[in-house]
Amino acid sequence: MLTDITSSSFSALHFLLFFFFTVLSVTPNSAEAASLNLQEDKVIQKFKDETARLEAETAAINAQKAKVDAEIALIKAQTGTVSDSGYKGEASLVTDAGKAEAMMLGAVALNKIADKFAAQLKKDLPSAKTFLLYSDKLPDFHALALFNIRYEALKQQAKQEAEKGEKRDVANDESGRSVKSAPFLPVIGKVGSTLDFTKNLLSFFKTDYSFSPVDISLDNAMLLNALALSVRKEYIASRSVKVELPELYDVDLCLPGQKVTDQLQDIIGWAAVDTKDKACSQEARDFLTKLTTPDDKYHTILADVVRQAAIKQKLEVQNTVMILLQPTKLSGTTYTKKNILSSLGANPFHVMGGAIASYTAFDGPTGAVVSSMLFPWHGGYHSVSEVQKIVNSDMESGYSQ
Numbered sequence: 001m002l003t004d005i006t007s008s009s010f011s012a013l014h015f016l017l018f019f020f021f022t023v024l025s026v027t028p029n030s031a032e033a034a035s036l037n038l039q040e041d042k043v044i045q046k047f048k049d050e051t052a053r054l055e056a057e058t059a060a061i062n063a064q065k066a067k068v069d070a071e072i073a074l075i076k077a078q079t080g081t082v083s084d085s086g087y088k089g090e091a092s093l094v095t096d097a098g099k100a101e102a103m104m105l106g107a108v109a110l111n112k113i114a115d116k117f118a119a120q121l122k123k124d125l126p127s128a129k130t131f132l133l134y135s136d137k138l139p140d141f142h143a144l145a146l147f148n149i150r151y152e153a154l155k156q157q158a159k160q161e162a163e164k165g166e167k168r169d170v171a172n173d174e175s176g177r178s179v180k181s182a183p184f185l186p187v188i189g190k191v192g193s194t195l196d197f198t199k200n201l202l203s204f205f206k207t208d209y210s211f212s213p214v215d216i217s218l219d220n221a222m223l224l225n226a227l228a229l230s231v232r233k234e235y236i237a238s239r240s241v242k243v244e245l246p247e248l249y250d251v252d253l254c255l256p257g258q259k260v261t262d263q264l265q266d267i268i269g270w271a272a273v274d275t276k277d278k279a280c281s282q283e284a285r286d287f288l289t290k291l292t293t294p295d296d297k298y299h300t301i302l303a304d305v306v307r308q309a310a311i312k313q314k315l316e317v318q319n320t321v322m323i324l325l326q327p328t329k330l331s332g333t334t335y336t337k338k339n340i341l342s343s344l345g346a347n348p349f350h351v352m353g354g355a356i357a358s359y360t361a362f363d364g365p366t367g368a369v370v371s372s373m374l375f376p377w378h379g380g381y382h383s384v385s386e387v388q389k390i391v392n393s394d395m396e397s398g399y400s401q
Contacts, residue, residue: 101387102332105353109377118230124371129319130242135220144308161280260309320364354378
């Protein structure tokens with residue numbers, strides 16, 4: 001019994017000693033506790049000081065705001081209220097905005113391209129004497145070719161008709177009676193077959209043909225005029241150089257050449273001959289009727305024949321160059337730019353104009369390609385308020401050369 005009590009007492013004592021030492025090991029002493037309390041007081045005081053400072057600044061701001069509000073109220077009381085103007089400094093664009101400016105910049109681009117073309121032509125063809133400028137397509141000699149074929153057929157037919165007439169006269173003199181000549185229809189059929197064959201053959205080279213006037217688009221006419229001026233400036237030392245625009249005007253094309261005139265006189269003569277069979281004269285009359293009958297636009301095939309013959313005659317002269325200007329593309333784009341400057345009144349609207357063009361030069365007598373170039377020109381983006389200065393200054397410098 002005593003042993004149990006003693007054992008229990010020992011265990012309790014052992015527990016108390018363990019608890020005491022444990023508490024002593026984690027509990028700070030008085031010096032450390034004082035230090036911790038001091039640091040805590042400093043943090044709290046600093047927080048209180050910062051709060052007081054912010055409250056003071058807030059009070060000062062509120063006081064300043066109240067002062068400004070009072071001044072605004074005083075100004076409103078003295079001047080009255082001003083309503084919003086409704087203007088926000090924005091640029092509103094409508095359809096085709098900037099189109100005129102882009103066209104002007106595009107015209108500048110065309111002049112630049114024309115100058116490049118002229119410089120290249122002078123480099124490649126220093127001895128050229130005459131330039132025939134065309135846009136979009138070359139001159140067509142189809143009507144002239146068919147005219148010559150038909151003329152040669154009639155010429156042969158008239159020759160055979162004349163020979164038959166001579167034989168008839170001889171037969172009548174010898175026998176005193178008329179000798180019936182062989183039918184002329186096989187010859188006519190042969191000529192017709194030749195014409196059909198030739199027409200079909202030419203169709204492989206000319207898929208379509210009409211006798212309507214050539215329409216020059218605005219862009220192509222602009223480039224034609226620009227190149228005509230640039231070529232003359234480039235060849236200024238060669239006073240004898242000629243630049244012609246047959247699509248627009250050529251007085252020589254109004255009169256037939258000597259060869260066409262002689263051919264027409266022959267056809268008229270054949271049409272007037274009165275023979276027994278009358279085959280040749282009828283063919284000639286039909287041909288003249290077809291040549292001179294106008295269409296609904298008062299245009300005749302004979303006019304095309306004369307025109308094409310005159311052009312062909314020009315091209316046969318040495319040092320004559322025919323230039324084809326491919327379709328020109330004028331393009332323009334616009335954009336708006338908004339930033340702090342535009343909000344203060346700077347123009348936010350910008351426009352660009354540019355062009356792409358090409359040419360091919362052919363030697364007149366041979367048809368060989370003697371020069372060519374493809375050239376694009378980007379005019380850059382400019383504020384619409386700058387377009388006038390750019391366009392006018394470029395034109396003045398260009399014409400002063």
